[in-house]
Every structure is written in structure tokens, then in C-alpha cells.
Amino acid sequence: MWQAAWVAAASPARLQRELDVLRAHGITVLRITALSEGAADAPLQASPALQPSPGVFDPKLAEGLDLVLHELRARNMRAVLVLNNQWTWSGGMAMYLVWARGGSWRDIPYPSSHLTQYWDPVPEQSRPHATNADWDRYQKWASAFYSTPAAVALADAAVRWMLQRRNTYSGMAYAEDPTILGWELCNEPRAVSDESGRLAARLALIQWVRSTAALVKRHAPRQLVMVGSEGTTPFGEYINVDFEAIHKVDDVDAVTIHIWPENWGWGDASSGARLASAVAHSLEYLDDQRRMALLG
Numbered sequence: 001m002w003q004a005a006w007v008a009a010a011s012p013a014r015l016q017r018e019l020d021v022l023r024a025h026g027i028t029v030l031r032i033t034a035l036s037e038g039a040a041d042a043p044l045q046a047s048p049a050l051q052p053s054p055g056v057f058d059p060k061l062a063e064g065l066d067l068v069l070h071e072l073r074a075r076n077m078r079a080v081l082v083l084n085n086q087w088t089w090s091g092g093m094a095m096y097l098v099w100a101r102g103g104s105w106r107d108i109p110y111p112s113s114h115l116t117q118y119w120d121p122v123p124e125q126s127r128p129h130a131t132n133a134d135w136d137r138y139q140k141w142a143s144a145f146y147s148t149p150a151a152v153a154l155a156d157a158a159v160r161w162m163l164q165r166r167n168t169y170s171g172m173a174y175a176e177d178p179t180i181l182g183w184e185l186c187n188e189p190r191a192v193s194d195e196s197g198r199l200a201a202r203l204a205l206i207q208w209v210r211s212t213a214a215l216v217k218r219h220a221p222r223q224l225v226m227v228g229s230e231g232t233t234p235f236g237e238y239i240n241v242d243f244e245a246i247h248k249v250d251d252v253d254a255v256t257i258h259i260w261p262e263n264w265g266w267g268d269a270s271s272g273a274r275l276a277s278a279v280a281h282s283l284e285y286l287d288d289q290r291r292m293a294l295l296g
Helices: 004-010 012-024 059-074 092-100 135-147 149-164 195-219 243-247 272-295
Strands: 029-033 078-082 180-184 224-226
Touching (some): 012 059, 029 059, 092 149, 243 272
Parallel strands (some): 180 224
């Protein structure tokens, strides 16, 4: 996922150069971060965010996204825009949760236990309350988003703002712009939970997909709606996502998957054998996900 709006806001010339390179390589569709959330001093995420506080949007970054779409259109390229994030680096669900609860980013258990001594030079008042949280703790915490109505309402309001926005370059509303191929509801949604809450968390995610997909489709009926799923992954039991159910939702038009061969322990580029293993596992995974999509 490309943070193109930040590039455009900082250097339109760089944006144009990078798009020219991508187009020259035959790339015609780009997956781009649309909404981002969080105060300027929030750590471990892109800054500034498009939405630094609930319902407040940074005009420079918004116009940066306008420019991205304008330049894509000039090159006969299209965008898939991502509306939320399970992970912290664009704010996402964690930030909506603290806003809904009346807190601040310091309440977020950022997954930083693997970052040795990361917080040591940071003043106490600029650290989160938990400085040794791991990925498991963060994912369980962020997954509460789906069952927190106030957090979902804040996210829905931002989605409506984006869909109704009118591009300052083209004059077109985002929901009517053919440059936008479609919308992803979230980057890699998961419903990680302790054993006792797994069913409720899984059902809450399905309901969130249903309601958010309907919201997007209501405003943008001619654009595709995608969940943004990474697929079943090798850790399907842990991520607690019903892949088939979320893609059978009426307003979901297409399936997405992500492949992380090195992160998933399939291999890497350190040797020919390990690279071959990564490729073989990736192709097998792609075939499995394709079969599931066709059966669904």
C-alpha cells in the first residue's frame, strides 16, 4: 500500500516521476492509503495524518490525495483506496478506539516489545503507557474496534467524508470518479481474541464488513468494494477471520489477498533453495485462495 498522498503533498514533482516509472513498467492500478488518523505526536505511524482528530481533516494532505488521483487519471491509471487499518502505522482502528473512549494515543499498546530500547531516549510524557506490548496484545486490543459502536461511528463519519469529497483538481466527487477502481474497507482486518471471545469477535467483524460495505456502496454504487483481507494466512485459527463469510456479504464485489512469504516462514532471498521455497509456497497459497473465492 502506497502512501502517495504524503508524496504528493511534499513534492508534486516526485509524485509525477514515480508515477511515470510505474506506468513505464506496465503498472496500471495502485493500492493507496486514503484515510489516516492520529495526532502529530503519535508514535510509530505516518505523520501528519489526514484526520488528526475526529472529524478534522488536514487540507494539505487531502489536496495531496486529490493530486494523486488527478495524476493517475492523466496516465490512464486507477486507484484502490484503503479506508482503515488494523495496524498502527496509519492510525486506524486503534486510534478510533481511543477517540471513542475519550483517551489518547498513549492508551494504545503499540507492538514494540521487539524494538530493543526503542523508548529509552523518549521522554516519559511522550511514551505510551505500555512500552513492552507485543503483537498479540496489540491485535487483541485493536480488534475490539468492531464491537465498539462509538469507534465504528467515528470511522463511518470519516468514510462518508471521503466518499463525498470533491477533488480540487478534477471537480469530481470521489464517489463518482472513474479513476477510483474501488475501495478497501480496511488493510488486513483481523478478529484476534482470547478463546472465550473468539466467536463474538468473529461475528462482530462480519457485521462490520456488512455495514461498512453497505455504506460505501450506497454512496459509490459504480465503484468496487473490497474487504482488504490478507486471505486465510497460515495462521487462520489465530486471526479468527471467516474468509468465506466476509466475502459473501452482498455489497462486497471482489476478493483481495496478501502474500508475506518471509514473514510467514516460507523462505527468503538468502539462497536459491530458500527463494524457490518461498515461490512454491506463494503459488500454492494463491491457488488455494483462488479456489475458495470461486467456490464462494
